[in-house]
Amino acid sequence: MKNIISYDNVEIKYGDNIAVTDISFGVGKGEILGIVGESGSGKSTIIKAAMGLLGEGGTVSGGDILYNNRSLLNVSKKERLNINGPELGMIFQFAGSSFCPVRKIGTQLYEVVKAHKDISKEEFHSQVNELLDKLGFEDTVRILESYPNELSGGMQQRVGIVAAMLLNPKVLLADEPTSAMDVTIQKQAVEEMLKVRDVFGTSIILVTHNIGVVNAMADNLLVLRHGHIVEMGKTDDVINNPSEDYTKKLMEAVPRIKVSN
Amino acid sequence: MDNILEVKNLNCIFNKGRKTQVNALKDVSFELKAGECLGIIGESGSGKSTSARIITRLVKASDGEVVIDGRSSSDISNKELYKIVQMVFQTPVESFNPRVKLGDGVGESLRNNGVSKSETKERVEKLLVECGLPKEYYDKYPHEVSGGECQRAAIARALANEPKILICDEATSSLDVTVQKEIIALLNGIREKRGSDISIMFISHDIALVQQFCDKVVVMNKGQVVEKGDANEIIMNSKEDYTKKLIASVL
Ligand SMILES: Nc1ncnc2c1ncn2[C@@H]1O[C@H](COP(=O)(O)OP(=O)(O)OP(=O)(O)O)[C@@H](O)[C@H]1O
Ligand SMILES: Nc1ncnc2c1ncn2[C@@H]1O[C@H](COP(=O)(O)OP(=O)(O)OP(=O)(O)O)[C@@H](O)[C@H]1O
Ligand SMILES: [Mg+2]
Ligand SMILES: [Mg+2]
Numbered sequence: 001m002k003n004i005i006s007y008d009n010v011e012i013k014y015g016d017n018i019a020v021t022d023i024s025f026g027v028g029k030g031e032i033l034g035i036v037g038e039s040g041s042g043k044s045t046i047i048k049a050a051m052g053l054l055g056e057g058g059t060v061s062g063g064d065i066l067y068n069n070r071s072l073l074n075v076s077k078k079e080r081l082n083i084n085g086p087e088l089g090m091i092f093q094f095a096g097s098s099f100c101p102v103r104k105i106g107t108q109l110y111e112v113v114k115a116h117k118d119i120s121k122e123e124f125h126s127q128v129n130e131l132l133d134k135l136g137f138e139d140t141v142r143i144l145e146s147y148p149n150e151l152s153g154g155m156q157q158r159v160g161i162v163a164a165m166l167l168n169p170k171v172l173l174a175d176e177p178t179s180a181m182d183v184t185i186q187k188q189a190v191e192e193m194l195k196v197r198d199v200f201g202t203s204i205i206l207v208t209h210n211i212g213v214v215n216a217m218a219d220n221l222l223v224l225r226h227g228h229i230v231e232m233g234k235t236d237d238v239i240n241n242p243s244e245d246y247t248k249k250l251m252e253a254v255p256r257i258k259v260s261n
Numbered sequence: 262m263d264n265i266l267e268v269k270n271l272n273c274i275f276n277k278g279r280k281t282q283v284n285a286l287k288d289v290s291f292e293l294k295a296g297e298c299l300g301i302i303g304e305s306g307s308g309k310s311t312s313a314r315i316i317t318r319l320v321k322a323s324d325g326e327v328v329i330d331g332r333s334s335s336d337i338s339n340k341e342l343y344k345i346v347q348m349v350f351q352t353p354v355e356s357f358n359p360r361v362k363l364g365d366g367v368g369e370s371l372r373n374n375g376v377s378k379s380e381t382k383e384r385v386e387k388l389l390v391e392c393g394l395p396k397e398y399y400d401k402y403p404h405e406v407s408g409g410e411c412q413r414a415a416i417a418r419a420l421a422n423e424p425k426i427l428i429c430d431e432a433t434s435s436l437d438v439t440v441q442k443e444i445i446a447l448l449n450g451i452r453e454k455r456g457s458d459i460s461i462m463f464i465s466h467d468i469a470l471v472q473q474f475c476d477k478v479v480v481m482n483k484g485q486v487v488e489k490g491d492a493n494e495i496i497m498n499s500k501e502d503y504t505k506k507l508i509a510s511v512l
Contacts, residue, residue, distance in 0.1 A: 039409025154305025212512030
């Protein structure tokens, strides 16, 4: 299958320190790639690089990241505005900090959409309410009227998902999108992400510590440690028949509910 | 065994303009026994963090009382309170001052309690290592580390002055399961060493982890306590529909 986004021998540095090396993978249309691995292994770094969001000292020092066969490195600021959002949508690890603290959620969401689409306030409201509703919000009016710090951790995270999904991106880069959700809401969020994949053919790169979530969503799974790919393959195989010691250790450490004594 | 923490009939109403009110807590009561670990689980937005913020005085309750070690919290000064209670916040990055080195942030409570600069540095480095970070992380700034690394620094900070009550608000949600296991082992080690001198309130969405780590559990939904009791009992044989539904949703 043709890759919509691919990483080709990517190396990323912060200052002089190498954060990740030899990163190569591809994701086709409608495919979901899960990335799991040790905290600090470079998962956020890998997806931020595609968005051009590594921040000051961060640079892609080797290899290339391709989106529809075109390099995502050295993209002009102007081009970025057209890519980030409608082409590549990002759900941030700490969604709360990705919003402006002094403006209402509803205003911020409207601006995001308005910057890329010709849309009336009414259309916007019907879209946003539908999405909020699917992510388990009961009082959507209150949410849109709130400032970020007036929402709970899991609410902020859900609003972060809505912000990315409103633009219907071709590729969704999701960094720990469900880490602050209770399991009921988590299930709804997982279903919603699967649905955009099924309906729109959205490709998803899903970074998560939650093996259950990866198992429910990802076609392929990449295991990262110390900035290297440890193992990559079909999700089922990697979870149930890991070939590397680190992956085995990771799978064994997953806490499981005891149902009886 | 005595209660180190009692939360009695807490109500918390947030007013948003004239029209909207959020009843974040409705008559919430629970208690934490000395030396025990109490898990708090439940719906997103059900008031778990708000309860924790009231105990740590970051939010004012509209009504109700918090009793710490037999004394009404209102009789305890801020300074004394923060010697007794420490909290690991749900969003670690926001809980650090962006312009202060992680190590200095972790050691702040020690410095405030008169520990010398050199001893603080030594103790902080030891804590960082215990929480799975290289001691060189002392000199990093919060935005220069990963989400889970920042969360581990936040755990180190909360442990620094050996609080009697440790409140963990989703304190391991940014950690992979192997690092999470190490942190739980660290906390269990502290519990073994300090016995009834350390009690933990453990807010988490990870029900399996709560079952492993906690003695008791409180289940919350829509600002209310749905049920509370022995962790295994509630997770294995809950009588409440809400809890059953929650447990059935685990992926
Ligand atoms: N802005 C930065 N400056 C310097 N080093 C950084 C910066 N951001 C991240 N790092 C370092 O790069 C490494 C990879 O970080 P990254 O955030 O990609 O990890 P991660 O896999 O997402 O971890 P987590 O699961 O804890 O979020 C870490 O060692 C981190 O300390
Ligand atoms: N400062 C505030 N102003 C207005 N409403 C608030 C404020 N803080 C919290 N709330 C509301 O109180 C309710 C409880 O929030 P809280 O953060 O306690 O939930 P939580 O149980 O911790 O949820 P999560 O699991 O998502 O973190 C939510 O509806 C939230 O929007
Ligand atoms: Mg990360
Ligand atoms: Mg919370």
